[in-house]
Every structure is written in C-alpha cells, then in structure tokens.
Amino acid sequence: MKIGIIGAGYVGGTLATKLAAAGHDVRLANSKDPATLAEFEEIDGITPAWAAAAVTDVDVAILSLPLKVIPKLSDELITALATAEIVIDTGNYYPARDGRIEPLDQGTPDSEWVAAILGRPVYKVFNNIVAPSLKHKGDSDPRLAATVAGPSGEDKNRAYALVGQIGFDPVDAGDLDQSWRLQPGTPTYCQDMTADQIRAGIAATSPDDVEAYHAGRDAIEDFDAAMVAMRQYM
Numbered sequence: 001m002k003i004g005i006i007g008a009g010y011v012g013g014t015l016a017t018k019l020a021a022a023g024h025d026v027r028l029a030n031s032k033d034p035a036t037l038a039e040f041e042e043i044d045g046i047t048p049a050w051a052a053a054a055v056t057d058v059d060v061a062i063l064s065l066p067l068k069v070i071p072k073l074s075d076e077l078i079t080a081l082a083t084a085e086i087v088i089d090t091g092n093y094y095p096a097r098d099g100r101i102e103p104l105d106q107g108t109p110d111s112e113w114v115a116a117i118l119g120r121p122v123y124k125v126f127n128n129i130v131a132p133s134l135k136h137k138g139d140s141d142p143r144l145a146a147t148v149a150g151p152s153g154e155d156k157n158r159a160y161a162l163v164g165q166i167g168f169d170p171v172d173a174g175d176l177d178q179s180w181r182l183q184p185g186t187p188t189y190c191q192d193m194t195a196d197q198i199r200a201g202i203a204a205t206s207p208d209d210v211e212a213y214h215a216g217r218d219a220i221e222d223f224d225a226a227m228v229a230m231r232q233y234m
C-alpha cells in the first residue's frame with residue numbers, strides 16, 4: 001500500500017520503518033523540509049516528503065502528532081488528508097504537552113475530536129502501545145496486541161491487517177465513541193498485553209472512573225522529561 005505518515009518522532013518514525021520493512025511504500029513528513037528527515041532516506045521503502053504531498057492519494061494516512069497541533073493544521077494538509085482512503089490517528093491528549101483542550105477535558109474522545117477537525121472518519125490505532133514496545137516487541141512470544149477503534153467495515157479490516165503485518169495482534173476496541181477506554185490513565189494504556197489481556201482491560205474500564213483516568217494522565221507534569229527518559233529504550 002501507499003502509506004503517508006505525518007510525524008516522524010518516536011511513533012511515526014517507528015511505524016515508517018516497520019511498515020516499509022513490511023513492503024509498503026511509505027512517505028514520511030514532519031513540520032519541516034523533507035531534507036530534515038535524511039536519516040530515513042537511507043531506509044528502503046521510505047521517501048521523506050512535505051506533509052501535504054506525503055498523504056495525497058495514499059491508501060493510508062497516519063497522523064502521529066502532539067494533539068496541540070491538530071487545530072493548526074493547514075487547509076492544504078486537511079484537503080490532502082481528504083484524498084487518503086483511510087486516516088489513522090495515533091494521538092493522545094496530554095495537557096502537560098498540549099495545554100488544556102476544552103472538549104477533551106469535557107470528555108470528547110481524543111480521536112473523535114481529531115475526526116471532527118479533519119471532517120472525515122479516522123481510526124485510532126497505535127495510541128495504546130508504548131513506542132519502545134512498538135519498535136522492539138513485534139512478533140514476541142507471547143504475541144502482544146494493539147487496539148483498533150473506529151467504524152466497522154473493510155477499512156477497519158485494513159487497519160487490522162497493518163497491525164498484524166508489523167507483529168501485533170489487532171484488538172477491536174469498538175467505534176471511536178468507545179475509544180476513551182484506550183486513552184492515557186486507563187488499565188490497558190501503554191501496557192505490554194496480549195489480545196486477551198487487552199480485551200479484559202477494556203471490559204474493566206468504567207465511565208465512573210474517568211476522573212481517575214484523567215488524574216493518572218495528568219500526573220505527568222514534565223512531559224519533555226518523560227520523553228527524554230523514553231529515548232534510552234528506543
């Protein structure tokens with residue numbers, strides 16, 4: 001498939017490398033000139049690109065961005081995303097990084113908010129697996145799982161297939177309105193879990209506990225330091 005990825009950080013860069021290794025034709029972008037992604041140019045199957053060009057007429061576009069930038073995406077990029085057959089969002093809301101985003105504080109699931117801004121359906125995938133595990137624990141024994149939330153149908157099947165191709169068992173997490181069950185602070189969030197463990201963890205989530213989930217998420221006060229600490233595991 002032709003896959004365009006916006007965001008070349010821990011998650012976007014890892015997905016680009018793994019999806020290219022799985023045989024896909026990957027275009028990768030950040031917020032800058034593609035020349036800043038020279039390290040990826042050497043990888044077979046990855047072509048650095050400007051953001052709008054990366055996702056124009058692709059089979060799958062993947063957004064792997066801090067949520068604070070979503071409302072500021074250019075009209076050109078949103079128009080280009082409309083040409084992608086499927087859009088996947090890996091994003092999670094962290095006030096320590098993104099600032100306060102009122103609809104998300106009030107309980108709109110993160111990726112529903114992204115879909116509304118883009119004006120098109122999205123799938124929430126790869127938000128619920130920590131980047132070092134995404135990078136190093138594909139095809140592990142026991143096989144770990146990654147969740148897929150979004151509308152049922154052929155597009156969702158294609159999202160499942162991508163998860164499987166990079167070494168994880170896909171778990172159906174329902175439609176986007178249920179995707180709060182996958183967000184930071186919830187029982188399955190960024191845990192290394194098998195498919196059965198993730199299903200049990202999702203079943204254990206409760207709307208009564210949402211404040212506790214948010215408190216867990218908000219316990220990270222210095223987001224940059226947490227990301228620097230992650231680097232040693234990449």
Ligand SMILES: NC(=O)c1ccc[n+]([C@@H]2O[C@H](COP(=O)([O-])OP(=O)(O)OC[C@H]3O[C@@H](n4cnc5c(N)ncnc54)[C@H](OP(=O)(O)O)[C@@H]3O)[C@@H](O)[C@H]2O)c1
Nearest residue numbers: 007008009010011030031064065066090091092127130131
């Ligand atoms: N890290 C994890 O373990 C993990 C796991 C699951 C999900 N997530 C979520 O996935 C998303 C990405 O996380 P990450 O850890 O990969 O972040 P990251 O390492 O900080 O990378 C973010 C990427 O987004 C790019 N970017 C920022 N603003 C942009 C814009 N306006 N246009 C195009 N590109 C832009 C950055 O490029 P520039 O250098 O040009 O700014 C960078 O390449 C976040 O929402 C995060 O919460 C993270």
